[in-house]
Amino acid sequence: MTNHPTPEAGLRFSTKAGTLAALRGVVRGAGILPLARFTVTQWRTDPVAWMARIVQEAGPPPWIVRSSCGREDSARASHAGAFLSLLHVPLEGVGEAVERVIAAYGASTPDDEVLIQPMLQGVVRSGVAFSHDPNTCAPYRVVNWAEGEDTATVTGGMGGRTWQQAALSPHGPPASLAGVLALIEELLALFDGVPLDCEFAVTDAGAGERLWLLQARPLILARAPESEGGQAARLRRVEEKVSRGMGSHPFLIGRRTVYGVMPDWNPAEIIGVRPKPLALSLYRELITDAVWAYQRHNYGYRNLRSFPLMPNFFGLPYIDVRLSFNSFIPADLDEGLAGRLVDYYIDRLLAEPSLHDKVEFEIVFSCYTLDLPERLERLTGAGFSGQDRERIAVSLRKLTNRIIHPTEGLWRQDAAKLATLQARREELYLATANPLERIYWLLEDAKRYGTLPFAGLARAGFIAVQMLKSLVAVGIFGGEEYDAFLGGVSTVSGQLARDRALLDRTSFLARYGHLRPGTYDILSPRYDEAPDLYFDWSRRPPAPEPVKPFSVTLPQMRELVKRLEGHGLLADPVGLFDFLQAGIELRELAKFHFSRNLSDTLALVAECGAGWGFSREEMAFCDIGVFRELYVATADPEMLLARSIEQGRARYRDALALSLPPVIAGPEDVWGFEWPESAPNFITHKQVIAPTTGCEARERLAGAVVCIPNADPGFDWLFAHPIAGLITAWGGVNSHMAIRAGELGLPAVIGAGEVKYRRWSGARRILLDCASRRVEVLS
Numbered sequence: 001m002t003n004h005p006t007p008e009a010g011l012r013f014s015t016k017a018g019t020l021a022a023l024r025g026v027v028r029g030a031g032i033l034p035l036a037r038f039t040v041t042q043w044r045t046d047p048v049a050w051m052a053r054i055v056q057e058a059g060p061p062p063w064i065v066r067s068s069c070g071r072e073d074s075a076r077a078s079h080a081g082a083f084l085s086l087l088h089v090p091l092e093g094v095g096e097a098v099e100r101v102i103a104a105y106g107a108s109t110p111d112d113e114v115l116i117q118p119m120l121q122g123v124v125r126s127g128v129a130f131s132h133d134p135n136t137c138a139p140y141r142v143v144n145w146a147e148g149e150d151t152a153t154v155t156g157g158m159g160g161r162t163w164q165q166a167a168l169s170p171h172g173p174p175a176s177l178a179g180v181l182a183l184i185e186e187l188l189a190l191f192d193g194v195p196l197d198c199e200f201a202v203t204d205a206g207a208g209e210r211l212w213l214l215q216a217r218p219l220i221l222a223r224a225p226e227s228e229g230g231q232a233a234r235l236r237r238v239e240e241k242v243s244r245g246m247g248s249h250p251f252l253i254g255r256r257t258v259y260g261v262m263p264d265w266n267p268a269e270i271i272g273v274r275p276k277p278l279a280l281s282l283y284r285e286l287i288t289d290a291v292w293a294y295q296r297h298n299y300g301y302r303n304l305r306s307f308p309l310m311p312n313f314f315g316l317p318y319i320d321v322r323l324s325f326n327s328f329i330p331a332d333l334d335e336g337l338a339g340r341l342v343d344y345y346i347d348r349l350l351a352e353p354s355l356h357d358k359v360e361f362e363i364v365f366s367c368y369t370l371d372l373p374e375r376l377e378r379l380t381g382a383g384f385s386g387q388d389r390e391r392i393a394v395s396l397r398k399l400t401n402r403i404i405h406p407t408e409g410l411w412r413q414d415a416a417k418l419a420t421l422q423a424r425r426e427e428l429y430l431a432t433a434n435p436l437e438r439i440y441w442l443l444e445d446a447k448r449y450g451t452l453p454f455a456g457l458a459r460a461g462f463i464a465v466q467m468l469k470s471l472v473a474v475g476i477f478g479g480e481e482y483d484a485f486l487g488g489v490s491t492v493s494g495q496l497a498r499d500r501a502l503l504d505r506t507s508f509l510a511r512y513g514h515l516r517p518g519t520y521d522i523l524s525p526r527y528d529e530a531p532d533l534y535f536d537w538s539r540r541p542p543a544p545e546p547v548k549p550f551s552v553t554l555p556q557m558r559e560l561v562k563r564l565e566g567h568g569l570l571a572d573p574v575g576l577f578d579f580l581q582a583g584i585e586l587r588e589l590a591k592f593h594f595s596r597n598l599s600d601t602l603a604l605v606a607e608c609g610a611g612w613g614f615s616r617e618e619m620a621f622c623d624i625g626v627f628r629e630l631y632v633a634t635a636d637p638e639m640l641l642a643r644s645i646e647q648g649r650a651r652y653r654d655a656l657a658l659s660l661p662p663v664i665a666g667p668e669d670v671w672g673f674e675w676p677e678s679a680p681n682f683i684t685h686k687q688v689i690a691p692t693t694g695c696e697a698r699e700r701l702a703g704a705v706v707c708i709p710n711a712d713p714g715f716d717w718l719f720a721h722p723i724a725g726l727i728t729a730w731g732g733v734n735s736h737m738a739i740r741a742g743e744l745g746l747p748a749v750i751g752a753g754e755v756k757y758r759r760w761s762g763a764r765r766i767l768l769d770c771a772s773r774r775v776e777v778l779s
Contacts (some may be wrong), residue, residue, distance in 0.1 A: 010586060011190045013218050017068035017115035023216065025188065025199035028345040029183040030200065030213040033117040034059045037068065040102055041110040043336065047095060054094060059118045062088045065097040068113035069105050072217070079662035088119055120212060123149045126201040127160060129180050130219055131188055137221045137396055138657045139167040139228045141184050162755065163674030164659060165227040166235055179211045187216055195219040212663075226657055235670050240302065240312045243667045245311070245320065252307075253335060254342035257322035258349055259311070259664040262357035262730065262751070264291060264324040267310055267317035268662070269357075269710045269730040269751070271520050274655045276620040277648035278605070279520035280317060284310060285443065285624055286451045286598065295455035296327045299368075299410055300399040303331065303339070309343055315655030318582040318664065322346060324359075328366045330395035337388055341365075344382050357731070357751045360462055365392060367463045368400040370563050397568055400682050403463060406575030411460035414453035415586050418593050425597060435604045440631040442597045442604070443624070450594025457587045463581030467576070476559050483684060486742035488550035489581055491588040493716045493740045500720045501543040505531065513591075514599040517695070517714035522602045522620050527717065529603075544744075545768060552577075595714075612638045614645065621648030662753070675755050681731070683741040683748040689767050689778065690724040705768055707761035719744065725748075725768045727775075729757035749775060751759040 011026075015018050017037035024032045036057035038050050054063070067083035084104035089097045098114050105112055127145025132138065146160035152457040165173055165181065173181050182198055187196055199214040246256050261268035265288055271279045288310035297303045304327045310317050325345045329338045348363050349355060355362045365376065376389040384392075403410050424445050428438060468485060471477040477485070496512055503511070513528025527534055552560075552573075560573045571579060605627065609619040630637050661673040693704040695718060705725035708715055718726070719740065726748040731737055740746035747770045753761060760766060760775055767776040 001611070009321065010192060013191065013194070013196075013216070015068045015070060015113050016066065016072055016215055016217070017113045019216050020115070020213070023190070023213065027183070027186060027213060029179060029186045030211040032213050033120070036116045037113050039110060040105075040108050040112045040114070043098060043102070044112065047098075051095065053093070054116050058116045060080075061091045061094070061776040063094065063116050064118045064119055065089050065101055067101050067104065067115065068115040070109060070112050071105075093461050114250045120201055120203055122203040122205045123201050124204045124209065125176065126199075126214075127148075127180075128194075128197060128199050129184050130197045131184050131550045132195045132219055132221060132225050133164065133659055134219065134221065136227050136657050136659050137223050137229055138659065139225055140183055140659055141167060141173075143173075143180050145180075148496075154195070161677075162675040164675065166231055168232040169671040171668045171671050174674075179209075179332055183213065191218075195225060197220055231657065234314060234658065238658070238660070239667045239670045241311070241313065242664060242670055246667065249322075252322060252326055253329070253339035254325065254346060256346065257320055258346055259318040260321050260349075260356045261316075261318055261662050263308060263319045263321050263349075263359045264318065264327075266357065266730065267319065269728075270346060271317065272518075272710060273730075273754075274315060274521070274652075275315070275317065276523070277651055278316070278522055278622055278624060279518075280312065280315065281624040282520050282598065282601075283317070284308070286446055286594075287455070291447055291451050291455055293327060295452055296459070296611065297331070299456060299459055300331055300402055301327050302329045313660060314658050315651045315659055316658055318660075321349065321359075325364065328360070328364045330399045331397070333392065333395045337391060340384070341392070344379065344384075347382075349663070350665055353665070356663050358681070361466065361469070367403070367466055368393065368396040368567070368569065369466050369473075370476075370567060371470040371473040372567075374473075400463065401568075401570045403460060404467075404569070404571050404576070404579045406571055406578070409460075409579065411457055411583065411586065413577070414456035414460075415582070417449045417453040418590055421445055421453075421593055421597070424449065425600075435608050436627060436631045439601050439604050439608070439627045442601045446597035446601075447596050450590070450597055454587070454590035454594055457583070457590045460583040461577070461587035464580045468580055471560075474563065476556055477562070483742065483745070484548070485550050485580070486584075487745055488548055489584050490547050491585055491740065492592040493549065493588065493719065494544070494744075495542075496716050497719050497744075498546050500535070501541050505537050514596045515714050515716065516599060516602075517708075517717075519595050519598060519714050520602075522606055522616055524714065526599055526603070533698075535720060541722075561737065572619040608637075609641065612641060614641060618645050621645045621652060623648065677753065677755055680752045680756065680775075681738060681750040683738050683750060684770050686745065686747040687767070688724045688747050689765070691765050692727075692763055694761070705766060707757070710759075716740065719746075725754055727757065727760055727768075729754060729761075 005364045011022055014022070017035065018242055020032055021037065034057060036054045042203040043050055064085060064087050066085040069083055072083060084101050086097045086100065102108055102112070125145055125147055127143060130142040133140040133142050141164070142265065143163045163173060163177055172178060174671070183198070183200065189200060190323050191390050195218065196216060197219045198216040201212045201214055202209050204210070225427045242259065245259070248255065261273055267283065271283050275283070289308045290305070292309050293304040293307055297305060304323060307323055309323055312318065322342065325342045329341060345363050349359065360366055365372065370394060376393060379389055423749055425442070428441055433441070468482060472479060472482050499508055499511065509531055514526055516524045516526045518524035525533060531537070557573050559577070564571060564573070564576065591702065605619055606616050608627075609616070622641055626640050629635060629640065654757060661669055662676060664670065689707065690703055690705045692707055694698040695701070695706055695708050695715065698721070701718065701723055703722065703724050705727060706718055706723050707727045708729055710730045715737070721745070726737065726741055726746060729752055730736055731750040737748065738750045741750070747768050749768065757773070763777040765778040767774070767778055769775070
């Protein structure tokens with residue numbers, strides 16, 4: 001879309017009433033209701049005369065009596081929603097309504113106005129539209145709307161749907177929003193391109209829909225927006241990359257791909273949707289460039305080595321979902337059946353994109369469980385025969401038996417590598433290695449003895465949870481027993497809470513000091529770098545209740561023996577429960593150990609940077625590859641770092657200006673998309689009513705539902721405080737925080753998604769009802 005200047009171009013914003021009055025008869029793309037406007041002075045001078053003029057100028061009641069204060073809608077601050085508007089006001093109530101609106105101004109000035117208009121009838125859609133995205137300050141047209149009569153759904157912060165589209169998008173919006181987007185372009189032309197937002201409503205009295213403009217005001221942005229041409233040039237490059245990725249590949253099965261921020265190694269949860277370049281490069285180095293595929297192949301899946309799992313679009317990391325789905329196919333499954341299975345997985349995700357953070361539980365068949373034959377039945381409708389399903393089951397059974405075998409399970413070999421990682425780290429620190437040498441070997445060891453076994457133990461952890469869920473599905477366990485089993489698991493995080501109550505400050509930090517919220521973020525202080533930021537050392541918290549041992553009944557054991565034998569699984573009940581517990585516990589332990597190498601690396605990177613004259617803030621923009629180069633080659637460190645930081649800053653500026661959907665289903669999604677409502681993961685079956693808070697104000701944590709962006713283990717310090725619940729924007733059903741919340745019996749919503757997270761974290765008080773899978777904003 002392009003701005004087309006009109007003869008009326010050059011309008012200036014004034015008050016709410018003044019702007020609407022100036023636009024009446026000028027704006028062509030929408031109607032503006034009749035209006036009566038008067039100043040506080042005019043009303044005080046002769047209210048009786050103005051009562052008569054209201055009927056004359058605004059038409060018959062009922063009316064909406066609206067604020068039009070001089071402090072609203074200015075070029076410096078909008079004060080949106082700060083003042084009072086009263087709906088459905090009858091003739092006899094208009095005087096009182098005007099007085100209430102004026103009283104809400106507080107210290108009003110004589111020039112402050114009141115605006116009165118007729119109530120719209122037959123509203124079918126309403127909302128707010130922006131010429132620029134307030135978050136990125138980029139020229140994205142953003143429409144937040146709700147279907148139905150209630151015009152306060154969106155403006156009152158109660159949700160609604162959101163469409164976002166680049167200014168010069170070659171693709172049109174949904175037909176129902178085309179008029180709103182055209183109205184934004186017209187208003188931009190009238191106000192000389194000044195960023196703006198407007199409120200609108202659509203009515204339908206039976207003769208077709210009509211768009212109404214209810215308000216227009218300047219949009220206050222944190223920084224100057226980039227040009228529409230600059231945005232379009234960037235998006236064309238992203239579109240080209242997505243288009244190339246959507247084609248066939250000689251070494252992959254499946255017709256096409258999809259990109260997502262949460263499938264598989266879920267970068268949105270671990271490093272965020274817009275990580276700084278150092279964090280992004282570290283995540284690639286330690287996991288997504290090579291380690292992920294190496295370990296998955298070791299566990300019996302297809303060989304995808306040399307395939308980077310996580311492309312990025314100007315710094316926004318995504319998972320190549322076709323590649324991920326390829327890696328969940330057993331290596332011995334024939335190509336034809338495997339290809340059809342990958343295509344089925346992708347089609348299922350496209351049909352239900354809200355499952356993007358649950359692909360391994362809701363879409364993919366990655367292991368054999370006690371309910372697998374029943375789950376495979378859903379393939380029947382997609383054209384898979386009984387023989388196809390049996391071949392899939394046989395392959396998955398063979399693969400699963402290799403992993404869960406009571407004495408030779410692959411997870412046992414990976415668990416043993418963690419001791420090697422710890423021993424080599426201690427040996428490295430005893431040696432006289434310089435910081436560059438330590439950075440190099442900390443990262444190399446983190447890959448070989450840390451993230452490589454962690455990837456295997458994470459696979460075991462996923463299988464453990466799927467197997468546990470299948471015990472519920474076949475009726476051996478109930479939901480309460482599922483929760484009780486998780487509550488009996490002893491993780492590093494649980495031990496941290498116990499040690500916080502038992503150990504002195506020095507001993508506690510010696511054990512846990514390397515942890516930090518944002519495991520890959522150099523700007524996030526370690527526990528031992530800012531201990532007072534995370535903990536109140538003036539008082540020791542009470543010791544958590546001991547972990548309750550989990551037990552099963554004799555009939556459950558007999559039924560489990562029968563099921564395991566009937567399905568051809570090699571584990572006996574004792575061995576299976578040993579695996580279930582170890583799979584969950586060891587995944588967290590592996591993360592704890594490799595994150596020490598990573599955290600020490602970040603500390604050394606900051607130390608080296610300071611020695612060469614660079615701050616931590618600057619070092620966040622460098623690429624970790626610079627330190628490999630400085631270790632291997634003779635080079636000028638200041639020059640290399642300065643160049644890397646400069647390039648990183650430029651890439652990060654691009655990332656800040658770019659907005660993409662959580663799931664990219666096609667090249668056109670790069671230009672415009674509707675923000676999806678996610679299907680969050682509810683942990684436990686508990687309910688709580690509590691205030692909400694972020695993690696910044698420690699004094700507000702007690703008794704609150706804490707809202708954090710991702711389910712990073714560095715936020716474990718929160719559990720040393722008596723919080724009432726937890727909400728994260730990103731995170732899967734098997735993420736660290738999901739396991740931790742289940743272990744503590746803490747009501748939690750993991751992976752709310754960006755739309756719901758903004759709504760819930762912005763509330764003052766909420767009802768969190770996990771059993772009913774419901775969150776209600778109370779205030």
